[in-house]
Amino acid sequence: MKQLQTAVHAALKAWQTLDGTPTDLLEHLLIVQHERANAVANAVANSVSNSPTTRRLMTNRVLHQGIERLQKQDPVAAQLLSSRFMDGDTMLMAAHRLQLSEDQAKRRQREAIRQLTQILWEQETAVRQARLQQLHSQLPPAGYHQLFGTQEKVAELVQILRNPNAPWVIAVVGIGGIGKTSLADAAVRAAIAHFDYAQLVWLRVLPDQPQDVANGILAELAAQLCPDLPPSATAVQRDHQLRTTFKAAPHLVVIDNLETAVGMEQLLQKLNDFAHPSQFLLTTRVRLPATTTAYNFLLHELPPKAAADLVRHQAQNIGVQELASATDADIHPIFAVTGGNPLAIKLIVGLAAVLPLPTILADLKAAQLTEIEQMYRHIYWQAWHSLSPKAQALLEMMPLAGDIGLKPEQMQTMWQLDQPTVLAATTELVNRSLLEVRGTIWERRYGIHRLTEAFLQSEIIHLPEVW
Amino acid sequence: MDSELSPRFLKALQATLHYWLAQTAVLDDAAIHQLNPEFPNLLRVVKTGIMLPETWRETADLILQVFFWIEGANHIGQWQPVVAKCLHHMPTNESDHHFRLLKQLGQLQRLHWELETAVNTLYARLIRNRKTITGTLRHYR
Numbered sequence: 001m002k003q004l005q006t007a008v009h010a011a012l013k014a015w016q017t018l019d020g021t022p023t024d025l026l027e028h029l030l031i032v033q034h035e036r037a038n039a040v041a042n043a044v045a046n047s048v049s050n051s052p053t054t055r056r057l058m059t060n061r062v063l064h065q066g067i068e069r070l071q072k073q074d075p076v077a078a079q080l081l082s083s084r085f086m087d088g089d090t091m092l093m094a095a096h097r098l099q100l101s102e103d104q105a106k107r108r109q110r111e112a113i114r115q116l117t118q119i120l121w122e123q124e125t126a127v128r129q130a131r132l133q134q135l136h137s138q139l140p141p142a143g144y145h146q147l148f149g150t151q152e153k154v155a156e157l158v159q160i161l162r163n164p165n166a167p168w169v170i171a172v173v174g175i176g177g178i179g180k181t182s183l184a185d186a187a188v189r190a191a192i193a194h195f196d197y198a199q200l201v202w203l204r205v206l207p208d209q210p211q212d213v214a215n216g217i218l219a220e221l222a223a224q225l226c227p228d229l230p231p232s233a234t235a236v237q238r239d240h241q242l243r244t245t246f247k248a249a250p251h252l253v254v255i256d257n258l259e260t261a262v263g264m265e266q267l268l269q270k271l272n273d274f275a276h277p278s279q280f281l282l283t284t285r286v287r288l289p290a291t292t293t294a295y296n297f298l299l300h301e302l303p304p305k306a307a308a309d310l311v312r313h314q315a316q317n318i319g320v321q322e323l324a325s326a327t328d329a330d331i332h333p334i335f336a337v338t339g340g341n342p343l344a345i346k347l348i349v350g351l352a353a354v355l356p357l358p359t360i361l362a363d364l365k366a367a368q369l370t371e372i373e374q375m376y377r378h379i380y381w382q383a384w385h386s387l388s389p390k391a392q393a394l395l396e397m398m399p400l401a402g403d404i405g406l407k408p409e410q411m412q413t414m415w416q417l418d419q420p421t422v423l424a425a426t427t428e429l430v431n432r433s434l435l436e437v438r439g440t441i442w443e444r445r446y447g448i449h450r451l452t453e454a455f456l457q458s459e460i461i462h463l464p465e466v467w
Numbered sequence: 468m469d470s471e472l473s474p475r476f477l478k479a480l481q482a483t484l485h486y487w488l489a490q491t492a493v494l495d496d497a498a499i500h501q502l503n504p505e506f507p508n509l510l511r512v513v514k515t516g517i518m519l520p521e522t523w524r525e526t527a528d529l530i531l532q533v534f535f536w537i538e539g540a541n542h543i544g545q546w547q548p549v550v551a552k553c554l555h556h557m558p559t560n561e562s563d564h565h566f567r568l569l570k571q572l573g574q575l576q577r578l579h580w581e582l583e584t585a586v587n588t589l590y591a592r593l594i595r596n597r598k599t600i601t602g603t604l605r606h607y608r
Binding site: 216220223231393396399401403404410413414415416460 | 470471473475479483504507509541543544
């Protein structure tokens, strides 16, 4: 607040100037940025440009509105500021006009600037809250309650995102179920709270999207960011428009689940061309080729301590008390089998609610699984066999849910299930980490992880072909 | 894959298609506005339904029925490959659906300004339907 007060004073002193510094233009304030954005948006109609003079005018407008508010609270303070900075009166002249001594006027001016700063800060806080809410609405619901063992990784990724120089294209790389999306989500939530970005876009690449993923992503970006682009626009025109948008203001674009290597290089080339000041954050299982200009942010399995914390947390959530209070040493066999893969850990804890833990672990060890996919397949089979018939039936239907998930009442209507059945089955599946809770607290939806879906499609449903 | 498709899943898919057919029976502006957030769910069901011979026909009916939703909410880019794929997986005895799907595909291509492709699609439709001109005229209207 002290810093802002100094900046507000500097801005008032610069009232009569035609340009200014970022500080005396109060450029870091969203209320000033909004005023400017509105002016630029109306530029054609009102012959206003984004010149230094316009920028000063917009800052003065914000200050003037603040002083008008101050007028209602403390008319003398408002008149003093107007006289001193807008009219350019000396302190002595202003003091005479308000029938104050010069010393009294100086003290009143300090107090008036403090009051004005408070008014501007209240406005700024309200705008920031609304802005943050709007940015959060662009994010998909977080698929986690708490992150384990990745706090440092989140901080590191935020630092990379906020680096004013580079990198501009960052890929979070890791195996399935490792928590790439959760990490990206947590980092983005932290990064947007600094208001560095004008816009946020979160795209999720679906496994059943068409072959030309790169083109699909560019088309989706254009649909979201360039609404005025005519349908007749060619790919070249579209990309030009996107480039202009990304260059004009810093955007953060998250492309989640970019699993295909097809067209990757071409897409990365485009993203690099669009980048700076905009940034692109990808999540992928595929490490990006060294030939591309992108930063590989590698995400590894959880370390033993974090894995143990996750086991206890998950066990506590679903009421497996013995595991919730187990020591790190007791939990270590789970870590040894899963290698610290978070999804695998959660599935095993879910299984431990219905099967003895030694049996689950012995079974996994006996299978001598070398690949992560084999391990998942095995764990999923164990989980499947331990489900109630109702839960099995509901889970089998879940590949029919899109990425946003289904509401319980939709499940009831679609599949002619009664409410108690849906409630019991969803509770069982959520506790077993086989169903993900999506949506908001006002509108709960349920979906499944990609690995769960892949298991169901290939092992249970036997879909002849997946698009 | 040699294993047989799960009957329980097939039944659920058919029930889901019925649900969507009922939900989209009347598509005025208000209905489209209300249904639009559910588009990802519709897309998933349709993409699954067209891959299976058992559900192809109902899925094609649904595709044809939701055209105004797709057009009105501008899902054309995502929908066009769906209609093309539906045609690709069409059983041999579905000429009536074939004509209508070709017509919709042509309309989607035209809306996407793929004019030359749209003309070719319409031409393919006319060729296909040359033996039943009255059918063509009826559907073209």
